[in-house]
Amino acid sequence: MLIVKDIQVYYGAIHALHGISFEVQQGEIVTLIGANGAGKSTVLKTISGLLRAKSGDVVYTGKSLRNVDPHNIVKLGLAQVPEGRRIFQQMTVLENLEMGAFIRNDRAEIEAGFEQVFQSFPRLKERRKQLAGTLSGGEQQMLAMGRAMMSKPQLLMLDEPSMGLSPILVNEIFSIIAQVHQSGTTVLLVEQNARMALSIAHRAYVLETGRIVKSGDAKELMDDDAIRKAYLGH
Amino acid sequence: MTFVNQIINGLHVGSIYALIALGYTMVYGIVKLINFAHGDIIMVGSYTAMVIMTELTGLPLWVGLLIAMLAAMLVCTTFGVVIERVAYKPLRNTQRIAALITAIGVSLLLQNIAQLIFSPNSLPFPVAIRVPPVAIGEMTISFITLLTITVSVLLMLGLQAFVHKTKIGKAMRAVSEDRDAAQLMGINVSTTISVTFAIGSALAAMGAVLYSTAYPIIIPTMGAMPGLKAFIAAVLGGIGVLPGAMLGGFLMGVAESLTNGYISSQWGDAVVFGILIVVLLVKPSGILGRRTSEKV
Numbered sequence: 001m002l003i004v005k006d007i008q009v010y011y012g013a014i015h016a017l018h019g020i021s022f023e024v025q026q027g028e029i030v031t032l033i034g035a036n037g038a039g040k041s042t043v044l045k046t047i048s049g050l051l052r053a054k055s056g057d058v059v060y061t062g063k064s065l066r067n068v069d070p071h072n073i074v075k076l077g078l079a080q081v082p083e084g085r086r087i088f089q090q091m092t093v094l095e096n097l098e099m100g101a102f103i104r105n106d107r108a109e110i111e112a113g114f115e116q117v118f119q120s121f122p123r124l125k126e127r128r129k130q131l132a133g134t135l136s137g138g139e140q141q142m143l144a145m146g147r148a149m150m151s152k153p154q155l156l157m158l159d160e161p162s163m164g165l166s167p168i169l170v171n172e173i174f175s176i177i178a179q180v181h182q183s184g185t186t187v188l189l190v191e192q193n194a195r196m197a198l199s200i201a202h203r204a205y206v207l208e209t210g211r212i213v214k215s216g217d218a219k220e221l222m223d224d225d226a227i228r229k230a231y232l233g234h
Numbered sequence: 235m236t237f238v239n240q241i242i243n244g245l246h247v248g249s250i251y252a253l254i255a256l257g258y259t260m261v262y263g264i265v266k267l268i269n270f271a272h273g274d275i276i277m278v279g280s281y282t283a284m285v286i287m288t289e290l291t292g293l294p295l296w297v298g299l300l301i302a303m304l305a306a307m308l309v310c311t312t313f314g315v316v317i318e319r320v321a322y323k324p325l326r327n328t329q330r331i332a333a334l335i336t337a338i339g340v341s342l343l344l345q346n347i348a349q350l351i352f353s354p355n356s357l358p359f360p361v362a363i364r365v366p367p368v369a370i371g372e373m374t375i376s377f378i379t380l381l382t383i384t385v386s387v388l389l390m391l392g393l394q395a396f397v398h399k400t401k402i403g404k405a406m407r408a409v410s411e412d413r414d415a416a417q418l419m420g421i422n423v424s425t426t427i428s429v430t431f432a433i434g435s436a437l438a439a440m441g442a443v444l445y446s447t448a449y450p451i452i453i454p455t456m457g458a459m460p461g462l463k464a465f466i467a468a469v470l471g472g473i474g475v476l477p478g479a480m481l482g483g484f485l486m487g488v489a490e491s492l493t494n495g496y497i498s499s500q501w502g503d504a505v506v507f508g509i510l511i512v513v514l515l516v517k518p519s520g521i522l523g524r525r526t527s528e529k530v
Contacts, residue, residue, distance in 0.1 A: 074419065074420035098404060
């Protein structure tokens with residue numbers, strides 16, 4: 001479904017990604033794990049077109065995304081929940097969700113989308129008229145996910161959905177990710193919380209300073225000694 | 235002149251400042267650029283209206299004025315959008331100072347083109363409205379004043395409805411707040427920026443016609459003063475905040491009018507620029523400006 005081929009990405013003079021390659025098959029949950037600054041977010045930004053690779057390519061359902069503008073990449077069925085949520089704070093919860101559905105025009109479908117999001121996140125329904133900036137951190141994460149779901153993506157990319165959340169909220173968010181996956185959405189998950197990510201994913205890639213150093217079945221990586229030491233804390 | 239009359243005069247000129255200030259504030263909100271050429275869009279609007287009204291002699295003057303308004307809006311919108319595409323868009327991802335200097339360059343370019351076409355001398359703006367003043371109780375208010383305030387307020391209400399109720403209006407707010415996040419929603423940022431320049435320029439065109447109807451002498455550098463005052467109005471209200479520009483415009487107009495009436499007309503401009511200095515010292519974010527804080 002998604003093939004990332006040997007991408008080299010720079011921030012000015014800083015070489016951030018040194019030839020990253022991986023792929024995501026339809027129906028999978030794939031996770032990229034790694035420490036802060038390993039380049040995980042850079043990978044997602046390159047896929048969604050916010051950053052451009054100096055060389056290499058990103059191919060989505062057979063189509064190269066090299067010269068596609070970010071707003072058109074969304075139309076191909078790729079949605080991203082960005083790092084730090086990036087919700088529109090000065091807009092209401094409902095308006096944020098409407099923006100998530102920007103590429104869709106069928107009013108009835110959009111309404112159905114609201115209902116679906118409110119079913120997953122009942123708290124958002126209570127607060128739908130509130131400015132998004134007044135929500136708690138956990139609610140903002142839910143809104144960011146709901147907003148991405150509104151575009152009905154085939155591939156949902158999540159960047160650090162657990163960041164800054166309490167363990168209870170992290171569990172809640174991950175169970176929603178599992179639900180979204182069960183309803184037929186392919187998931188690419190970027191996480192620092194390797195334990196949670198590996199527990200939900202089918203396959204995983206380990207990123208270190210802009211390179212993939214290990215990949216494989218999520219269960220196997222969970223039992224890998226080096227991974228346990230470096231990312232799982234024992 | 236009674237105090238109330240001075241206030242009404244202030245609201246008259248203030249509503250024009252507000253219309254122009256909206257263009258500054260919308261553009262700043264979305265591309266973080268002080269568009270110094272915005273004042274000269276007023277000049278473009280006034281000259282367009284003048285040409286149309288002079289050419290259309292056969293029609294009743296108010297029909298001519300209406301057509302002139304529409305023509306000014308069309309021409310100004312085109313100018314605004316083309317200027318953004320040609321001069322500012324290529325600099326979108328560079329340092330902000332580059333676009334700022336370019337804006338000053340565009341301003342000078344427009345003024346000089348107007349001098350080439352229309353000569354640097356002032357020209358009369360055709361007087362279209364010859365309606366006697368309206369008496370309300372003891373007071374009389376000029377028809378132009380009533381028309382200006384009414385039209386401006388209607389346009390502002392329309393703009394508020396546009397940015398809160400329509401899809402493209404909401405997209406404008408989304409892009410203003412977070413351009414990258416807006417792109418991830420599938421919003422075309424370039425189109426949204428063009429729409430912003432178009433609306434800001436159309437409002438400036440209306441401001442131009444109303445301004446020239448009240449002060450019927452036009453000259454290629456005429457945009458500088460109302461442009462500068464509208465910019466101060468936008469800063470006073472809180473740049474980037476639409477209701478701030480409206481409030482700032484009205485406050486500026488009233489302050490200027492009261493100074494002219496009770497102190498001296500020579501002090502009007504000084505007070506206006508004094509306001510800018512005070513705002514920058516006391517509350518640089520403006521009256522309705524907000525400091526956004528991030529939640530983690």
